[in-house]
Amino acid sequence: MKTKVSYLIAIGLLTIMYSCYPGGAEYVDELDTSISKYSPDYFDEPLTGKYYYLPDEILHIKDGEEVEDPDRTHDDAILAQVNQHLLDLGMQEAVAGIDTSIAIAISAIEQNNSGAAWIPGGGWWGGWYPWYPGWGWGGYYPWYPVYYNYKTGSVLIEMADYELKETEEPPLIYFGALDGLLQGSDAYIGDRLERGIDELFSQAPF
Numbered sequence: 001m002k003t004k005v006s007y008l009i010a011i012g013l014l015t016i017m018y019s020c021y022p023g024g025a026e027y028v029d030e031l032d033t034s035i036s037k038y039s040p041d042y043f044d045e046p047l048t049g050k051y052y053y054l055p056d057e058i059l060h061i062k063d064g065e066e067v068e069d070p071d072r073t074h075d076d077a078i079l080a081q082v083n084q085h086l087l088d089l090g091m092q093e094a095v096a097g098i099d100t101s102i103a104i105a106i107s108a109i110e111q112n113n114s115g116a117a118w119i120p121g122g123g124w125w126g127g128w129y130p131w132y133p134g135w136g137w138g139g140y141y142p143w144y145p146v147y148y149n150y151k152t153g154s155v156l157i158e159m160a161d162y163e164l165k166e167t168e169e170p171p172l173i174y175f176g177a178l179d180g181l182l183q184g185s186d187a188y189i190g191d192r193l194e195r196g197i198d199e200l201f202s203q204a205p206f
Helices: 002-020 077-087 186-203
Strands: 033-038 050-054 059-062 103-119 143-161 170-183
Touching: 033 186, 077 103, 077 186, 143 186, 170 186
Parallel strands: 050 103, 059 103
Antiparallel strands: 033 170, 103 143, 143 170
């Protein structure tokens, strides 16, 4: 049931994104999205001089499970780009003996989606579909199945206020998400990831 729901949600999201393009999305990257949420109070002051901790590796999750031996084709580029953005903000990477202000976690999530959709023949329905397969205005028309199989991927960037680690659980102060289809060459996916990360940092109040 959980897997089926995930497929339906994925189809719904694609339908919403696809509807933004009246003629249909021509390229996969037109379906990419970048979303940022943050705590305004924390970013009232500049981050200049604050120390951050960035992990050496990205956590990979596939179909709800952590991947033991993941494909790390894009990991180094993602970590390097995030690190450079933080340095450009005037922050410094924490070293031994230095108190960390912000702890950062990065996750890559992959979801495989497959199934079948029933499409009416005739090509004149104009977006209206009857409640029961094969029946619509004017009588019976044949329906035919269209099978789909695609991968969606997300990159999550989370930042926590690590200065409060001694008194309480470090609160989340920033959450950024990239989401899109995992289609195309490694270079194509890499270019889209780079553009998406730049968009996340441009959206944030840093």
